Amino acid sequence: MSEARELEQLRQQIDSLDQQIQSLINQRARCAQQVAEVKHKYAQPGEPVVFYRPEREAQVLRNVMARNEGPLPNEGMARLFREIMSQCLALEEPLQVAYLGPEGTFTQQAAVKHFGHAVTCRSQISIADVFREVESGAAHYGVVPVENSTEGVVTHTHDSFFDSSLKICGEVALRIHHNLLVTTPDQKVERIYSHAQSLGQCRRWLDQHYPGIERIAVSSNAEAARRASKEEGSAAIASEAAAELYQLHTQAANIEDRPDNTTRFLIIGRQPTTPSGDDKTSVLIASRNQPGALYQVLEPFHKAGISLTRIETRPARSGTWSYVFFIDFEGHRDDASIAPVMEELRNIAVDFRWLGSYPKAVM
Numbered sequence: 001m002s003e004a005r006e007l008e009q010l011r012q013q014i015d016s017l018d019q020q021i022q023s024l025i026n027q028r029a030r031c032a033q034q035v036a037e038v039k040h041k042y043a044q045p046g047e048p049v050v051f052y053r054p055e056r057e058a059q060v061l062r063n064v065m066a067r068n069e070g071p072l073p074n075e076g077m078a079r080l081f082r083e084i085m086s087q088c089l090a091l092e093e094p095l096q097v098a099y100l101g102p103e104g105t106f107t108q109q110a111a112v113k114h115f116g117h118a119v120t121c122r123s124q125i126s127i128a129d130v131f132r133e134v135e136s137g138a139a140h141y142g143v144v145p146v147e148n149s150t151e152g153v154v155t156h157t158h159d160s161f162f163d164s165s166l167k168i169c170g171e172v173a174l175r176i177h178h179n180l181l182v183t184t185p186d187q188k189v190e191r192i193y194s195h196a197q198s199l200g201q202c203r204r205w206l207d208q209h210y211p212g213i214e215r216i217a218v219s220s221n222a223e224a225a226r227r228a229s230k231e232e233g234s235a236a237i238a239s240e241a242a243a244e245l246y247q248l249h250t251q252a253a254n255i256e257d258r259p260d261n262t263t264r265f266l267i268i269g270r271q272p273t274t275p276s277g278d279d280k281t282s283v284l285i286a287s288r289n290q291p292g293a294l295y296q297v298l299e300p301f302h303k304a305g306i307s308l309t310r311i312e313t314r315p316a317r318s319g320t321w322s323y324v325f326f327i328d329f330e331g332h333r334d335d336a337s338i339a340p341v342m343e344e345l346r347n348i349a350v351d352f353r354w355l356g357s358y359p360k361a362v363m
């Protein structure tokens with residue numbers, strides 16, 4: 001048999017499978033439309049209908065990865081279903097998602113990784129503006145960076161929760177690769193722009209390759225790329241997406257000091273989520289300035305055998321508090337094992353806020 005004949009036979013099989021896949025995807029989309037009708041039917045009078053269900057999406061993606069037999073890798077298969085769900089959700093309600101911009105930031109990439117491509121992503125110039133867009137209802141959800149594995153916490157995000165009623169309804173982790181971007185290859189570099197966190201994540205590389213060159217922190221990596229594209233002698237540390245967006249040349253790729261450099265982002269919204277079966281909860285606890293304050297806060301978790309995944313301390317915002325702890329732990333606030341711990345924390349804290357219970361990042 002000839003190559004052409006063998007290819008033709010296999011391509012006929014692919015065409016037949018594509019027709020079946022396409023028909024099943026549309027069948028699934030029609031189901032999602034019926035789900036939307038059910039959500040409308042049982043919506044509380046005067047309450048907004050909540051179409052996006054992060055707990056259900058996490059379950060769908062976990063199931064996809066659990067039953068995947070290959071040859072496609074689990075994450076690749078999950079991304080395909082992520083896009084199918086994104087399109088199905090758009091049939092129910094087109095989502096508006098605010099993110100820390102401008103275009104080309106890692107936060108934009110995180111928004112697309114979490115929601116898929118069918119949502120409308122709206123760039124904001126600050127983390128506070130992302131919160132404001134969601135609080136005002138101009139956006140359904142927001143995406144903000146919260147911590148990086150090299151540089152630690154994004155303090156603006158933590159501080160925004162002090163004055164906000166928004167809840168965390170999801171999280172997404174992104175491997176961060178930084179590139180040195182220039183307008184022309186091997187150009188003279190007199191200054192390097194980037195977000196402060198990115199400058200920190202590439203500190204050793206910069207010391208080695210550009211010692212003595214001025215490093216200027218700006219509001220985001222994409223803003224850094226925008227400036228480098230306009231200013232003679234300037235370079236930027238930013239992503240491949242920013243290089244494409246601002247037509248910049250990658251002078252050096254993957255310059256981050258740590259190969260496992262990861263940033264975690266939070267999804268913020270106005271509605272709480274229900275348990276997904278594999279969740280986390282975030283709380284804010286303010287305690288008095290007294291010996292053993294931290295021990296008193298941690299003891300209820302220890303007694304209940306609850307695993308903490310993160311604890312950060314922020315400066316108090318008023319004289320009455322000395323320590324404010326942001327704590328993430330395993331479990332959902334509706335879990336039987338968690339409710340009593342939350343009650344005990346409320347009793348011992350000067351101030352206690354439940355910031356949200358949400359599915360652990362799946363991809």
Ligand SMILES: O=C(O)C(=O)C[C@]1(C(=O)O)C=C[C@@H](O)C=C1
Pocket residue numbers: 032035036051052053054056057060084085086088089092
């Ligand atoms: O099950 C639902 O609640 C749906 O709306 C369906 C679906 C899906 O495509 O699987 C779509 C959007 C939701 O965010 C969750 C899941």
